[in-house]
Amino acid sequence: MNVRFHWPVRVYWEDTDAGGVVYYANYLKFMERARSEWLRAFGFEQDVLRDESGVVFVVRRVEIDYLSPARFNEQLDVSVSLHEMGRASLSVKQELMRGATCLARAEVMLACVDAVRFKPVKIPEPLLQALAQAT
Numbered sequence: 001m002n003v004r005f006h007w008p009v010r011v012y013w014e015d016t017d018a019g020g021v022v023y024y025a026n027y028l029k030f031m032e033r034a035r036s037e038w039l040r041a042f043g044f045e046q047d048v049l050r051d052e053s054g055v056v057f058v059v060r061r062v063e064i065d066y067l068s069p070a071r072f073n074e075q076l077d078v079s080v081s082l083h084e085m086g087r088a089s090l091s092v093k094q095e096l097m098r099g100a101t102c103l104a105r106a107e108v109m110l111a112c113v114d115a116v117r118f119k120p121v122k123i124p125e126p127l128l129q130a131l132a133q134a135t
Contacts, residue, residue, distance in 0.1 A: 003135055004081045005041055007034040009096075011074045022070040027104045028062065031094045034078035035108070038092075042130045050115045053124045057110045060089070064106035074098055082135055085128070088112045088120040 015026045036046060050056050070076055077097045084091040089111050096104040112123045 004079045005034070005038040007037045007078045007080070009033065009076045009078055011070055011072055011076065013072060016072050020072040024066060027064065027066065027070075027096055027106075030076065030078050030096060031080075031106060031108065034080050034094065035092065035110075038080040039127075042127070042134065044127055044130070049124065049127070054115050055112050055121055055124060056115045057090070058113055058118070059108060060111040061109040062106055064104060066104050068098075068101060068103045070096070070098060070103050076103070082131055083107065085123075085131060087122050090123070090131075 009030045011022055015022050015029075017023050039046060046056065075098075079095045079097070081093050082090065083093045089109060091107060091109050094106045094108060095102055111120055113119060114121045
């Protein structure tokens, strides 16, 4: 499953520490934005999934390697590709790139949970079908 979605990100001053280097936790924010846009590209808005299907996706696990620093005002590219798909979970691989240089790479496990009880539930069938067709 290697179809990649790409989302551009600009590094703003608020993303950096005093030295102008992106604070490590902000890499996760950039990746979160790309995952939201990835779902949107399939036609699924997270608030609509919550309101109409009663589900939300939560991060269950993240494994990230920081390889090189991103700096103030750089234009970056964040990719998302589906790695594994289960009945109630998704695993995606993500990379944060500056041109041809990989700055960070991560594998993120997402759990689909009931929006009220936060207990695992099956991913809505339309979303499963859309993801399966795109891979």
